[in-house]
Amino acid sequence: MTEHPCKTESCTCRHTERSEQEKKEMLIRLRRAEGQIRGIEKMVENDAYCPEILIQVSAVTNALNSFNKVLLANHIRGCVSEDIKAGKDESIDELVEVLRKLMK
Numbered sequence: 001m002t003e004h005p006c007k008t009e010s011c012t013c014r015h016t017e018r019s020e021q022e023k024k025e026m027l028i029r030l031r032r033a034e035g036q037i038r039g040i041e042k043m044v045e046n047d048a049y050c051p052e053i054l055i056q057v058s059a060v061t062n063a064l065n066s067f068n069k070v071l072l073a074n075h076i077r078g079c080v081s082e083d084i085k086a087g088k089d090e091s092i093d094e095l096v097e098v099l100r101k102l103m104k
Contacts, residue, residue: 016079026071033063068102 018026040056076095083091 016075018074022074026067029063029067029070033060033067036060036063072098072102 036056037060040053040060043053043056080091080095083089
C-alpha cells in the first residue's frame with residue numbers, strides 16, 4: 001500500500017496499488033455479480049417465483065463474499081504485512097475493525 005499523492009497537504013487518503021492482473025481479476029468478479037443483479041432485476045420485473053429469486057440473490061451474495069475473501073487476503077498479505085514490518089501497528093486495529101464489520 002502506498003500513500004496517494006494528493007493535491008492537498010491535509011489529505012489522509014490511503015490507496016492500494018494493484019497489478020493490472022489483480023485489477024482485472026477483481027473487476028471480472030464484480031462485473032459477474034453486477035450481471036447477476038441485473039438478472040434478478042429482470043426476474044422481479046417478470047414476476048418470477050420468489051424461491052427462484054432467492055436462489056439468485058444467494059448466488060450474488062456468495063459471489064460478493066468470494067470477492068471479499070480475495071480482497072481481504074490480498075490486504076493482509078500486502079498492506080497489513082508491510083505496515084507491521086514498518087512498525088505501523090495501527091493497521092492491526094484497522095483490520096480488527098474491518099473484520100468486526102464484515103462479521104455482523
